[in-house]
Amino acid sequence: NAGVTQTPKFQVLKTGQSMTLQCAQDMNHEYMSWYRQDPGMGLRLIHYSVGAGITDQGEVPNGYNVSRSTTEDFPLRLLSAAPSQTSVYFCASSRDSGGGNSPLHFGNGTRLTVT
Amino acid sequence: GDSVTQMEGPVTLSEEAFLTINCTYTATGYPSLFWYVQYPGEGLQLLLKATKADDKGSNKGFEATYRKETTSFHLEKGSVQVSDSAVYFCALVNTGNQFYFGTGTSLTVIP
Numbered sequence: 001n002a003g004v005t006q007t008p009k010f011q012v013l014k015t016g017q018s019m020t021l022q023c024a025q026d027m028n029h030e031y032m033s034w035y036r037q038d039p040g041m042g043l044r045l046i047h048y049s050v051g052a053g054i055t056d057q058g059e060v061p062n063g064y065n066v067s068r069s070t071t072e073d074f075p076l077r078l079l080s081a082a083p084s085q086t087s088v089y090f091c092a093s094s095r096d097s098g099g100g101n102s103p104l105h106f107g108n109g110t111r112l113t114v115t
Numbered sequence: 116g117d118s119v120t121q122m123e124g125p126v127t128l129s130e131e132a133f134l135t136i137n138c139t140y141t142a143t144g145y146p147s148l149f150w151y152v153q154y155p156g157e158g159l160q161l162l163l164k165a166t167k168a169d170d171k172g173s174n175k176g177f178e179a180t181y182r183k184e185t186t187s188f189h190l191e192k193g194s195v196q197v198s199d200s201a202v203y204f205c206a207l208v209n210t211g212n213q214f215y216f217g218t219g220t221s222l223t224v225i226p
Contacts, residue, residue: 004158033214042204042218043159058213090158092214103149104214106158 002026006091006107013081013114021076021110023091029105031094032074033058034066036087037109043090049074081114088112117142121205121217128195128224136190136220138179138205146207148172148181148188153202153219162190162203195224 007022025032033048045058049068063085065077074093078085089110096102122137140146147166151159163172168183177192188205205217 035216040218043216045213048213092159103161103164104151104159106151106160108156108158 004091004093004105004107006089006110008110009108010111011113013078013112015081015083015114017081018077018079019081021078021089021091021112023074023076023107024072025074025091025093025105026072027093027095027105028071029093029095030071031096031102032068033092033094033104034064034074034076035090035092036060037090038087046076046089078112081112083114086112086114117146117207117209117213117215119205119207119215119217121203121220123218123220125221125223128222130197130224130226131194132224134190134192134195134199134222136203136205136222138188138190138217140186140188140205140207140215142186142207142209144210145183146209148179149206149208149214150177150179150188150190151204151206151216153204155201159204195222197224197226200224 004025034046035043044060047066049055091107092104094102118141149164150162152162153159163174165172165181171180179190202219202221204219208214
């Protein structure tokens with residue numbers, strides 16, 4: 001059982017470049033989300049989705065786009081990378097689409113550096 | 116809005132010492148509360164959870180009790196091991212679709 005798979009594990013970009021962080025889960029979870037983790041700030045929610053075709057903004061959505069065409073995949077796009085987007089990015093999924101008892105299942109993260 | 120506050124680290128303990136990591140929350144209604152653990156180079160893993168007041172979550176010797184009167188969910192372990200060295204996150208989820216995390220507390224256990 002693979003759980004939540006994120007690719008790549010590491011990425012270096014130059015300012016202004018674009019890229020897509022991939023996230024896939026094989027647990028048939030309805031809820032998927034993206035977080036960034038920065039020192040001293042914990043995890044901050046970027047975007048989330050409660051099901052295929054539905055996405056919404058989290059706490060820090062600027063500079064990022066998402067789409068959810070299938071239940072399994074939830075890619076995160078950086079259209080024009082900035083040094084402020086240097087961070088570790090985590091994808092997480094959950095069985096329930098709203099609150100409740102279901103915990104989040106996390107991928108192993110993507111460490112992104114923007115120079 | 117909803118939020119979680121946890122004690123700042125880093126925390127350094129000797130093996131077999133008692134551990135407490137404080138966590139308090141602000142939320143309307145009755146959120147579910149979680150503790151997650153992050154080992155180096157990995158994603159977060161669920162450690163334990165509690166879904167209503169006075170519930171006690173427990174796992175791997177760790178415990179936390181959901182105290183609505185003090186809006187707290189402190190993590191405790193009676194005897195820590197070197198393998199417990201990690202970063203610990205307190206989190207809540209309410210009736211909306213967002214999880215709220217604390218800033219994390221780094222624990223190092225020395226032999």
